[in-house]
Amino acid sequence: MAEPLLKVESVVAGYGDIKVLWGVSFDIAPAETVCLVGSNGAGKSTLLRTISGLIKPESGSIRFNGKDIAGASPQAILAAGIAHVPEGRRLFGPMSVMDNLLMGAYLRTDKEEIKRDLDRMLTLFPILAKRRDQRAGTMSGGEQQMCAIARGMMGRPKLLMIDELSLGLAPKVVETIGEVVAQITREGLSVLLVEQDVMTAFELASKGVVLDTGRISVIGPTSELAQNPAVRQAYMGISPA
Numbered sequence: 001m002a003e004p005l006l007k008v009e010s011v012v013a014g015y016g017d018i019k020v021l022w023g024v025s026f027d028i029a030p031a032e033t034v035c036l037v038g039s040n041g042a043g044k045s046t047l048l049r050t051i052s053g054l055i056k057p058e059s060g061s062i063r064f065n066g067k068d069i070a071g072a073s074p075q076a077i078l079a080a081g082i083a084h085v086p087e088g089r090r091l092f093g094p095m096s097v098m099d100n101l102l103m104g105a106y107l108r109t110d111k112e113e114i115k116r117d118l119d120r121m122l123t124l125f126p127i128l129a130k131r132r133d134q135r136a137g138t139m140s141g142g143e144q145q146m147c148a149i150a151r152g153m154m155g156r157p158k159l160l161m162i163d164e165l166s167l168g169l170a171p172k173v174v175e176t177i178g179e180v181v182a183q184i185t186r187e188g189l190s191v192l193l194v195e196q197d198v199m200t201a202f203e204l205a206s207k208g209v210v211l212d213t214g215r216i217s218v219i220g221p222t223s224e225l226a227q228n229p230a231v232r233q234a235y236m237g238i239s240p241a
């Protein structure tokens with residue numbers, strides 16, 4: 001089997017004395033879409049923050065593209081090729097859509113390629129082309145999510161992590177974003193999705209990771225997880241027949 005792009009092994013992490021992740025292990029292959037599901041407070045955002053370097057793991061290893069990145073700075077991890085679209089989108093509200101997108105490329109120096117990628121983002125998300133000069137903070141939730149994802153893509157990551165992709169968005173918008181996610185994975189990018197809506201998560205991702213109070217309880221193809229009675233009951237609200 002090909003070497004995974006990301007390999008998380010026995011990661012323990014939290015906030016000061018409070019441990020949130022208790023030995024988390026999973027991996028992501030190149031061009032694979034993996035969803036991370038679990039109840040509120042399970043530690044999903046904490047896991048993304050640990051991978052992107054915002055939190056230093058207490059122990060365990062995180063290998064990305066053949067390199068050990070556990071404990072590296074967020075900037076070094078971004079430069080290595082991991083982009084993080086955080087919960088709540090965190091755009092620069094007073095700045096225009098264009099400037100937000102350019103912020104995503106701040107570590108890059110290849111001006112011509114940046115311009116090409118910018119054009120590509122505006123093609124992938126035509127609404128952003130219409131809104132290019134609008135202040136990001138005044139856009140709708142769906143437009144802001146698209147802008148946040150496009151900003152993440154502007155760093156040319158090999159792995160894009162999206163926290164709460166569908167939160168507060170209309171089904172139609174989720175569908176549009178889902179199509180873009182499918183397209184970018186066809187082009188070779190890996191995606192790690194955190195999703196409250198497990199149905200949507202299983203549709204978008206080929207592999208699922210279930211996090212249960214800081215520990216992984218199940219990992220498997222989403223087609224299998226969707227049939228798993230415990231997963232159906234706990235996360236999809238479907239009682240056993």
Ligand SMILES: Nc1ncnc2c1ncn2[C@@H]1O[C@H](COP(=O)(O)OP(=O)(O)OP(=O)(O)O)[C@@H](O)[C@H]1O
Nearest residue numbers: 015018020038039040041042043044045046047087
């Ligand atoms: N900055 C922080 N300081 C201390 N504890 C925190 C901090 N951020 C989160 N926690 C705690 O860590 C645990 C996991 O939180 P986390 O945000 O990772 O969960 P989550 O799975 O993303 O939940 P949700 O689905 O609600 O987004 C929670 O108990 C939370 O209270």
Ligand SMILES: [Mg+2]
Nearest residue numbers: 044045046087
């Ligand atoms: Mg969260």
